[in-house]
Amino acid sequence: MSRIGKLPISVPAGVAISVDNNNAVTVKGPKGTLTTQVDRDITVAVEDGTLTVTRPTEQKRHKAMHGLYRALINNMVTGVSAGFEKKLELVGVGYKASLVGSTLELALGYSHNVYIALPGEVSATAVTEKGKNPIVTLNSIDNQLLGQVAAKIRSLRKVEPYKGKGVRFVGEIIRRKAGKTASK
Numbered sequence: 001m002s003r004i005g006k007l008p009i010s011v012p013a014g015v016a017i018s019v020d021n022n023n024a025v026t027v028k029g030p031k032g033t034l035t036t037q038v039d040r041d042i043t044v045a046v047e048d049g050t051l052t053v054t055r056p057t058e059q060k061r062h063k064a065m066h067g068l069y070r071a072l073i074n075n076m077v078t079g080v081s082a083g084f085e086k087k088l089e090l091v092g093v094g095y096k097a098s099l100v101g102s103t104l105e106l107a108l109g110y111s112h113n114v115y116i117a118l119p120g121e122v123s124a125t126a127v128t129e130k131g132k133n134p135i136v137t138l139n140s141i142d143n144q145l146l147g148q149v150a151a152k153i154r155s156l157r158k159v160e161p162y163k164g165k166g167v168r169f170v171g172e173i174i175r176r177k178a179g180k181t182a183s184k
Contacts, residue, residue, distance in 0.1 A: 003067075004066075004067040004070055004071060005053055005055065005063075005066035005067040005069075005070045007070065008050045008051065008052050009050065009051040009052075009053075009070070009073060009074050009077055010049065010050055011046070011049050011050065011051060011077060012029075012077070012081045014029060014030050014081065015027065015028070015029040015030075015077055015080060015081050016028045016029075017046050017051055017073075017077070018046075019038075019044050019045075019046065022037070023037065023038045023039070023040050023042070023044070024036070024037050024038070025037075025038055025044055025073055025076070027073070027076040027077055027079075027080050028080065029077075029079075029080025029081045030080070030081065031079070031080050031081065031082075031083050031141050032079075032080055032141045033080065034076040034079060034080055034141060034142060036069075036072055036073070036076065038069050038073075039065045039069065041055065041056055041062060041065065042054070042055055042062075042065050042066065042069050043055075043056075044069070044073070051073065051077075053066060053069055053070040053073065054066075075143040075144070078143075079140070079141035079142060079143055080141055083139055083140065083141050084139070084140055084141070084142075084143045084146050085137060085138065085139050086137075086138045086146055086147070086150045086169065087135055087136070087137050087138075087169065087170040088135070088136045088137075088138070088150060088153055088154065088167055088168070088169060088170070089133050089134070089135050089167070089168050089169070089170050090106070090108070090133055090134045090135075090136070090167055091133050091159070091164055091165055091166060091167075091168060092108070092109055092157075092165040092166065093109075093165075094107060094109060095107060095108055095109065095133070095134060095157075095165075096128065096134055097126040097128065097134045097135075097136050098126055099124055099125065099126045102117065102118045102120070103115055103116065103117050103118070104116040104118060104124055104126070104136065104153070106153070106156065108156055108157040108167070109157065109165075114156055116149075116152070116153060116156075118149065119145060119149065121140050121141065121142050121145055122138055122139070122140045122142075122145060122146060122149050123138070123139045123140070124136060124137065124138050124139070125137045135170065136153065138150055138153075150169070153167060154167045154168070154169070159172075159174050161174065161175060161176055161177040162176070162177055162179055164176060
């Protein structure tokens with residue numbers, strides 16, 4: 001058995017899960033609603049506040065799908081009940097972030113500012129304190145979409161290994177390199 005796939009998912013209070021005939025799982029909670037289409041071979045059962053995912057055989061494909069769909073459904077349950085958050089830190093002289101409506105404006109050392117239109121499911125805040133690096137906080141109920149948006153923002157100015165300048169996740173450890181040394 002898959003170590004991830006065999007774990008039951010406990011459904012918190014206020015969260016409702018329904019599975020239709022086409023094996024589409026819908027999770028409704030206080031923060032919103034998420035839906036995903038599960039492979040027809042995988043069985044999803046909801047009983048007494050717990051959700052279990054089972055597979056029909058020990059085929060490699062079924063083993064892969066078993067853990068995958070259990071993880072996706074668990075992320076949906078967590079998203080609609082608590083939500084997800086990612087924080088990005090802008091490290092560099094003159095790096096700024098501001099939010100205008102649903103558009104994130106970033107000054108990342110280029111000759112122009114970079115504008116990113118955020119999807120409707122993702123909300124953001126930009127905080128700039130004097131003497132500290134600007135921090136962009138992204139919130140969403142969809143973990144996959146949140147990670148994709150955060151990765152897109154990070155890819156605009158990846159962290160360079162010599163001075164550590166760029167866009168990084170808060171708490172991310174960057175491997176630094178020693179620069180050139182002057183010879184005599």
